[in-house]
Amino acid sequence: MAEDQHNPIPPGGDPGPIHRPAQAGRPFAPTTTADDEFDPANRSLASALRISFVALQVVMVILVAMYFFSGLRQVPEQSRGLRLLFGRLQDATPLEAGGYFVWPYPIGDFILVPSSQQSVEVDEAFWPQLSDLQKAKPFTSLTETEKFTLVPGKDGSVITADHNLAHTKWNVQYRIVDARQNQETVPLLENQPLVRSAVERAVVLGAAETTLDEIIQSRDRLSGKVKAYAQEFLDRIQCGIEISTATYDAYPPVPAQASYERVNQAHVESAQGKVEAERQASEILNAMAGPAHQRLSALISEYDQLLALAKVDPDKHAAAEAKLQEINDLLLSDAVGGKVATIIGTARSDRGELVSGFRSDLARFNAWIDRYEENPSLATALLWSEMMVNISTKDLEWFSIAPGTTQIDIEINPDPERARRIKSEEYKKAGRASP
Numbered sequence: 001m002a003e004d005q006h007n008p009i010p011p012g013g014d015p016g017p018i019h020r021p022a023q024a025g026r027p028f029a030p031t032t033t034a035d036d037e038f039d040p041a042n043r044s045l046a047s048a049l050r051i052s053f054v055a056l057q058v059v060m061v062i063l064v065a066m067y068f069f070s071g072l073r074q075v076p077e078q079s080r081g082l083r084l085l086f087g088r089l090q091d092a093t094p095l096e097a098g099g100y101f102v103w104p105y106p107i108g109d110f111i112l113v114p115s116s117q118q119s120v121e122v123d124e125a126f127w128p129q130l131s132d133l134q135k136a137k138p139f140t141s142l143t144e145t146e147k148f149t150l151v152p153g154k155d156g157s158v159i160t161a162d163h164n165l166a167h168t169k170w171n172v173q174y175r176i177v178d179a180r181q182n183q184e185t186v187p188l189l190e191n192q193p194l195v196r197s198a199v200e201r202a203v204v205l206g207a208a209e210t211t212l213d214e215i216i217q218s219r220d221r222l223s224g225k226v227k228a229y230a231q232e233f234l235d236r237i238q239c240g241i242e243i244s245t246a247t248y249d250a251y252p253p254v255p256a257q258a259s260y261e262r263v264n265q266a267h268v269e270s271a272q273g274k275v276e277a278e279r280q281a282s283e284i285l286n287a288m289a290g291p292a293h294q295r296l297s298a299l300i301s302e303y304d305q306l307l308a309l310a311k312v313d314p315d316k317h318a319a320a321e322a323k324l325q326e327i328n329d330l331l332l333s334d335a336v337g338g339k340v341a342t343i344i345g346t347a348r349s350d351r352g353e354l355v356s357g358f359r360s361d362l363a364r365f366n367a368w369i370d371r372y373e374e375n376p377s378l379a380t381a382l383l384w385s386e387m388m389v390n391i392s393t394k395d396l397e398w399f400s401i402a403p404g405t406t407q408i409d410i411e412i413n414p415d416p417e418r419a420r421r422i423k424s425e426e427y428k429k430a431g432r433a434s435p
Helices: 001-007 040-069 179-185 188-207 213-215 219-236 252-308 316-331 338-374 376-392 416-430
Strands: 074-077 079-085 099-102 108-114 117-120 167-178 240-252
Touching: 040 416, 079 179, 079 188, 079 240, 108 179, 108 252, 167 188, 167 213, 179 188, 188 219, 213 219, 213 240, 252 316, 252 338, 338 376
Parallel strands: none
Antiparallel strands: 074 099, 079 108, 117 167, 167 240
């Protein structure tokens, strides 16, 4: 061998130190004696290497511990946590607020999903494009010269059920109610764009079923439709999002604003006039019939309908008569007040007086009949005398006609002096001064 050729060993002799040639890539290291091994420099180097190795082990242990402890995560309030292991969700139910251990990345991962109320603005899709100066003004203050025409594809609007245009701005509040389902379907950063798209689609559908007046004046109706349509779309894709509220501002197009305001003002005045008329009608009806006027008015209306039906159907006469009797019973009851009660009370009083007077006249008449049957001539004379007394006690004007006159024309003109005298006497009897 080559080594034997360079280092021959004498027979029977001490081989002595063996010198080996240096190998490629490794410096030549001469052999040392026992004294050389305890050289101070070599001992210091060996000690330093041992210390460095121990320190490296400690650092590695610390790093491994830190790596594992980095898996401790905190779920704050108004959030839910999801643990992943090799990219797959671990927990069937999202984690509530608190501390949890998660396998560190890349073995595991942790996702925080907000559970609080969030909002998204839809303020450009259905709104005209305005300059910064125009945006600073109230929309109703814009004039036709500032924004006269709408440019398709540039200015947003919706088409209403009555074939009008409207501009709307929306604010939608939503929550992620199922964090696991949400993360299985939608990336976390895509929730707002998804809700915005669902709302824009719902606004188009809802506005197509609602008139311009309803959009501007009855906002709950369109808000309910938009919320329902948007929620239906989100439920269909199973994204775990629930819409809480959908509110908006709405205006007609700028060129139509002045006309719309005039019509709206006319409606307001009409409504105010209607309220005032109803108030006056209620006052009049209450003054006329008291609290029972509503029931009485309804009965009268039903009676009129039965009368109209009775003209073509004779069988309705009985129903009409029954309804009339019901009206009479109500009028005579204590429930009716006001002028009707006064009139009925006066009529009852007058009826009593008339009946009493008629009975007195009947008794007197019967008495005169008895007298006449006993003595006709005497009864006639007494009646004539009584009649003359009654006539003579009244202030009458007498006219005499000559016997044998066959035709006479009388033009009567009351004496004004006599009329004043009579009035004066009446005032004196009443204890008042004459006018």
